[in-house]
Structure formats: C-alpha cells, structure tokens
Amino acid sequence: MFRGILxxxxxxxxxxxxxxxxxITRRILAVNMLALAVLVVGLLYVGExxxxxxxxxxxxxxxxxxxxxxxxxxxxxxxxxxDDQRLIVDVARQVVRRLADISKTRAQLxxxxxxxxxxxxxxxxxxxxxxxxxxxxxxxxxSVFGFFLGIYDxxxxxxxxxxxxxxxxxxxxxxxxxxxxxxxxVGEHGSAIFSAPDGTLIISVAAxxxxxxxxxxxxLLFRDSRTIDEAVFQVxxxxxxxxxxxxxxxxxxxxxxxxxIAQPLRRLAxxxxxxxxxxxxHYMLPDLSGRTDEIGELGGALKEMTEALWQRMNAIEGFAxxxxxxIKNPLTSLRSAVETAARVQDPEQQRKLMAIxxxxxxxxxxxxSDISDASRLDAELSxxxxxxxxxxxxxxxxxxxxxxxxxxxxxxxxxxxxxxGPCRVLGLEDRLVQVFRNVIGNALxxxxxxxxxRLSVAKADGAVTVAVEDQGPGIPPGxxxxxFERFYQERPESEKFGTHSGLGxxxxxxxxxxxxxxxxxxxxxDDTGNIIGARFVVxxxxxxx
Numbered sequence: 424m425f426r427g428i429l430x431x432x433x434x435x436x437x438x439x440x441x442x443x444x445x446x447i448t449r450r451i452l453a454v455n456m457l458a459l460a461v462l463v464v465g466l467l468y469v470g471e472x473x474x475x476x477x478x479x480x481x482x483x484x485x486x487x488x489x490x491x492x493x494x495x496x497x498x499x500x501x502x503x504x505x506d507d508q509r510l511i512v513d514v515a516r517q518v519v520r521r522l523a524d525i526s527k528t529r530a531q532l533x534x535x536x537x538x539x540x541x542x543x544x545x546x547x548x549x550x551x552x553x554x555x556x557x558x559x560x561x562x563x564x565x566s567v568f569g570f571f572l573g574i575y576d577x578x579x580x581x582x583x584x585x586x587x588x589x590x591x592x593x594x595x596x597x598x599x600x601x602x603x604x605x606x607x608x609v610g611e612h613g614s615a616i617f618s619a620p621d622g623t624l625i626i627s628v629a630a631x632x633x634x635x636x637x638x639x640x641x642x643l644l645f646r647d648s649r650t651i652d653e654a655v656f657q658v659x660x661x662x663x664x665x666x667x668x669x670x671x672x673x674x675x676x677x678x679x680x681x682x683x684i685a686q687p688l689r690r691l692a693x694x695x696x697x698x699x700x701x702x703x704x705h706y707m708l709p710d711l712s713g714r715t716d717e718i719g720e721l722g723g724a725l726k727e728m729t730e731a732l733w734q735r736m737n738a739i740e741g742f743a744x745x746x747x748x749x750i751k752n753p754l755t756s757l758r759s760a761v762e763t764a765a766r767v768q769d770p771e772q773q774r775k776l777m778a779i780x781x782x783x784x785x786x787x788x789x790x791x792s793d794i795s796d797a798s799r800l801d802a803e804l805s806x807x808x809x810x811x812x813x814x815x816x817x818x819x820x821x822x823x824x825x826x827x828x829x830x831x832x833x834x835x836x837x838x839x840x841x842x843x844g845p846c847r848v849l850g851l852e853d854r855l856v857q858v859f860r861n862v863i864g865n866a867l868x869x870x871x872x873x874x875x876x877r878l879s880v881a882k883a884d885g886a887v888t889v890a891v892e893d894q895g896p897g898i899p900p901g902x903x904x905x906x907f908e909r910f911y912q913e914r915p916e917s918e919k920f921g922t923h924s925g926l927g928x929x930x931x932x933x934x935x936x937x938x939x940x941x942x943x944x945x946x947x948x949d950d951t952g953n954i955i956g957a958r959f960v961v962x963x964x965x966x967x968x
Contacts, residue, residue, distance in 0.1 A: 447688070448681035455677045456670070463666045472658065476651045480626055481614050484528065484644050488612075488630035491522045491530065492642045500634045508634050510534060516541040519642075529645040533604055535638060603629040607641035624648035687711055687718050691725055698729060750790060757783040809849045809938075811966050814887050815841040815880045817852065821859055822878065825867070833872035836863075839879035846880055846887045847966040854934045858942075861927040862891045862959045869895030869957065882965060886940075889961045897946040897954035906944055907932040938963055 499515035500508055515532055523530035523543035530543040603613025607629035617625040625647055632640040690709045711722030757780060764776040822836050829836050848855075866876045874894040881888050898906060907928050935942045940963035947956040 447685040448678060451681045451684075452674065452677045455673050459666070459669060459673055463662065473651065473655050476654060477616065477624070477626065477648070480646070480648075480651060481628060484526075484626060484628040484646060485612060485614065485630065487526045487528065488628050488642050488644045491519065491526070491644075492630045492632045494518055494522060495532065495632045495642065496634045496639070500639060508637060508639060510540060510632070510639055512540055519543055523644070526644070527646070531643040531645075532632070532640055533608070533643065534640045535608060537604075537608070540640065601627065601629075601643070603627060604641050604643060607631045607643070608638060610638050619647065623652065684718060687714075687722065691722060695725065695729075698732075750787065753783040753786045753790070757787070807851050809851060811847045812850045812852045812855055813845065813847050814855070814889060814963070815846045817855060818859060818878055818880055818889060821856060821863065825860070825863055829867055829876070832867060832870070833874075834867060834870045835875045837875060837877045839877070839881075841880040841882055841887075843882040846882045848887050848938070848940075848963040849966050850938045850963065851934075855938075858931040858934050858961065859889065859891075861931045862961070865927065866891055866893035866895070866957070866959070869893055871895065885965050886962050887965050891959045891961075892947060892956060893958075894956040897957045898944055900946075903944050903946075907942070935961060935963070940964065 495510070495515055495518055499511045499518050501511045510532070519530045519532050519541050520543050528543075532540040532542075534540050601615065603615050606613035608631065610631050610633070612631075613629040615627045617627065619625050625645055627643060627645050629641050629643045631638045632642055687709070691711075694709055709722065710726065711719045713719065714722070760776045760779045760783065764773055764780070767773055767776065819838060819840070822838055826836055863876065863878075870876055870893045876894075877890075877892045879888075879890045879892075881890075932942050940961065942959065942961045945958050945960070946954045947958050949955050
C-alpha cells in the first residue's frame with residue numbers, strides 16, 4: 424500500500440551524473456533552468472537596443488553631414504554672388520578630407536551633375552591618386568558564443584522580417600546612383616543602411632551642399648557598424664555573466680530545495696517499505712514533526728497511519744486469540760459430552776448430557792453472533808452517515824420496552840428526563856440503542872429483587888450525559904476499566920453460565936468511541952464508604968445548534 428503511494432522501486436543501471444539526482448531534483452532543476460533560460464533568451468534579443476543605436480548613429484551622422492556641407496558651402500564655392508556659382512574642387516577636397524578624418528567617416532562630394540568630385544578615401548598628389556584603406560580589425564578567434572549569437576541574430580531578423588540591401592564596397596565609388604544621393608541633389612536629406620559582404624552594416628547619410636538656397640552638390644558620409652556591434656556584444660556579454668551567476672545560484676537553490684523534498688520522501692518510502700516487508704514488527708516512520716510544511720504534514724499523517732495500522736493489527740491478533748480461546752471452551756465441553764453420551768446407556772444420564780450439548784451449542788451460537796457483530800462493527804461505523812438522535816426520547820422508549828422484563832425480576836426503572844432543552848447528538852440510532860440496552864441489561868443482571876435502576880439524561884458544556892445507576896454489588900475494586908475488555912466475565916452467581924459472551928460492554932465502548940464520546944464505570948458509595956451499587960456514565964458531544 425505504501426509503495427503505491429510513494430512510488431514503485433525500479434532496478435537501475437550504473438549511476439550516471441544525472442541519475443544521481445532524484446526525479447524530483449531533476450524536475451525542479453529543469454523547471455527553474457527553463458524559466459531562467461527563457462528570461463535570458465529574451466534579454467539577449469537586443470533588437471530594439473541595436474535599432475536605437477543605429478538611429479542615434481544616423482542622427483549624429485546627419486548632423487555631421489550638415490556641418491561639413493555648411494563648411495563646403497562657405498569655403499569651397501567660387502564666384503560668390505554671381506549666377507555661375509560652383510564648387511572649388513581643390514578647396515573642397517581639403518575640407519572633405521580634414522573633416523571626414525575628424526568625424527571618422529568616409530565622405531564623398533558629388534556635384535550637381537552626379538559626378539564624384541572627391542572621396543576622402545582617395546588622396547590626389549604629384550604621383551597621382553592614392554587610395555586609403557583602413558586596416559581591418561584583428562581577426563577574432565572563432566568562438567562558440569559568437570557562432571551561436573550569429574545564428575540567433577539571423578533567426579531574430581528572419582522572425583522580424585528585417586531585410587537590408589547588400590552592397591559591394593566598390594559600388595560606393597559610384598555612389599551618385601544611390602537613392603539618398605538623388606534626394607540630396609534636390610535639396611533633401613537621405614539615409615540608408617546596407618549590408619557589407621562581411622556581415623557588418625554600412626550606414627549612409629546624404630546632405631545637400633547649398634549656397635544661397637542653391638544646391639551645388641551632395642555630401643555623402645559612410646560609416647560601418649563595428650562600434651555598434653561591439654556595444655551590443657558587450658551588453659550581451661554582461662547579460663551572460665549575470666546569467667552564469669544566476670544559473671549557479673539557481674542550481675544550488677534547486678538542489679537544496681529538492682533535497683528538502685526528495686530526501687524526506689525517500690526516508691518515508693524506505694521506512695514504509697520496511698513496514699510492508701515486516702523487517703521490524705513495530706518499525707515506525709521517521710519523525711518529521713519538526714517541519715512546518717506539507718512534508719511534515721505528510722510525515723505526521725503517515726506516522727499516525729502506521730501507528731493506527733499496528734494497533735489495528737495487534738487488535739486483530741488479540742481478537743483472534745481471544746476468539747479461539749472462547750470458542751475452544753464450549754467446543755471442548757461439547758466434544759466431551761458427545762463422547763460420553765456415546766458410551767452412556769442410562770437414559771437419565773443421556774438426557775443430562777443432551778442438555779449440556781444444547782447449552783454448549785446455544786453458547787457457541789451466541790458467541791459467534793456477538794463475534795460477528797463485533798468484527799463488522801468498525802466497517803459499519805466508518806461507512807454509515809450519522810444523523811441527529813434525541814437521547815432523552817430514545818432512553819424513554821428503551822425503558823418502556825424493557826420495563827416488562829424488569830418488572831418480572833422485581834426491579835423498578837426510574838428516568839430523570841433532560842430539562843436543559845433538546846438533548847440531541849449526532850449518531851447512529853440503532854447502535855446507540857444497542858449501547859444503552861447492553862448497559863441496562865447489565866444493570867438488570869446485578870440488581871437485587873426489589874431494587875431500583877435510575878437513569879438520568881442531562882446536558883452541560885456542549886455534551887449530553889446518560890447515567891445508569893443500580894443497587895447491585897458494584898464493580899470489583901480496580902476492575903473499572905477491565906470490564907470493557909473483550910470476553911470479560913464477572914457475572915452474578917445466580918445467573919446460568921454461558922448466558923453472556925462477555926462482548927457486550929466491549930462493543931458498547933467501541934460504538935461510543937466511534938461517536939467521539941466516552942463511557943466509564945464506577946462504584947456508588949454511601950456516606951460511610953460502603954459500595955451501594957454501580958454507575959455507568961455515557962457522554963456524547965451534543966449536536967451543534
């Protein structure tokens with residue numbers, strides 16, 4: 424039964440690093456790490472942050488382009504005030520070269536006819552035109568982190584539907600065909616983002632070069648996204664550092680949490696298995712009452728259940744032994760009488776032996792009936808639904824039903840009715856009738872002729888009490904509790920042997936206990952301390968009004 428609750432054992436192979444953890448530990452680790460992983464994946468998606476950096480870069484480059492274009496409009500335009508204003512190429516080259524170097528960009532100046540006037544990447548000297556190429560950054564070693572981040576970025580761009588136009592760097596030399604260039608030649612600003620063959624982005628902005636509102640050309644600035652990529656990479660690296668620390672803390676806390684759950688459960692399961700296998704007859708489950716959580720409640724419940732099971736098993740064993748002993752006595756007498764009757768020829772002796780046989784058979788029948796009633800009593804009390812019972816009316820009706828037999832014995836029954844309102848309890852009426860019938864019958868057995876049995880019903884402190892007092896010899900001193908044990912026999916000498924099975928008071932106590940009440944026996948004494956009878960007191964919880 425315990426294994427069904429706490430799990431079946433399985434034969435496992437050699438332990439692996441993961442199998443050393445219990446299933447609960449693995450589940451807790453998986454859930455906590457999954458939640459942390461989802462959070463980190465979301466944080467690593469820095470698309471909005473990257474877009475913000477790119478937009479800021481576009482605005483900054485636009486401002487730089489306006490400043491350079493204004494400088495060109497003031498310093499590199501000839502024939503001021505005339506209609507034939509034009510760009511002074513030599514001056515324009517110097518201005519573009521100096522300012523592009525300061526702004527860390529590549530700059531191109533295009534005249535109004537769409538020809539490239541100057542490019543900061545080219546220098547014009549006595550020996551001809553020299554091209555200036557920036558040295559590429561040191562090639563980074565391949566890393567798993569960078570590889571997976573690249574895949575992650577591609578998936579993110581695919582999910583967002585982001586598309587960038589690919590462009591060859593050599594095409595920038597003919598940038599007069601770009602859309603932003605055409606917009607700048609008509610007096611507007613333009614910007615665009617291209618994807619270079621190496622995967623980096625190229626940001627392009629264009630601004631018109633004007634003199635007195637007349638557009639004389641277009642200035643284009645280009646810059647790659649390496650600075651932005653490094654900033655984004657650094658942010659991601661910081662996130663992963665925090666993730667690594669959080670992951671270690673999560674694993675440590677998960678293992679600790681799982682240990683506080685799995686270890687006690689394993690101890691409970693092992694103890695329950697030992698109880699099932701019967702390694703120790705009274706082996707108890709571990710005491711987890713010090714815990715104030717659900718595990719402690721489970722441990723306490725299982726411990727109480729185990730103790731109740733042992734008590735029930737001990738009770739069954741004791742009951743079986745008592746039954747065997749009690750049945751053996753009439754069977755022995757019956758066998759002896761039958762064997763003797765077979766050898767005796769005297770009719771008178773045979774009649775006596777037959778009377779003994781009939782008495783033993785009646786005693787066996789009575790004993791088996793009471794044993795059957797006692798054995799099924801627990802199951803009946805656990806299944807039956809209790810209902811309100813008026814004890815005052817029940818005792819009154821019971822007295823009416825036994826008054827005739829009491830009168831035959833010369834015993835008078837007196838009832839003191841309950842005058843404290845309704846004396847109702849929640850219970851099983853038939854079983855409560857059985858209790859009071861047993862107690863009244865016991866009192867009738869010990870009451871002398873001409874005696875009186877007084878019954879009283881009272882209600883106080885949330886309980887209903889029924890007392891039955893007789894004027895018999897009382898209870899042997901020190902036996903007030905033993906009389907409720909099974910097969911206890913202490914009957915009047917005038918009573919025929921075997922009339923009672925000795926289970927009546929035991930069954931009565933069992934019924935009252937199931938009703939969360941109590942039954943006790945005591946002697947009645949006079950002023951001088953002499954015993955003048957016995958008193959049985961039954962107390963039951965009153966029905967809540």
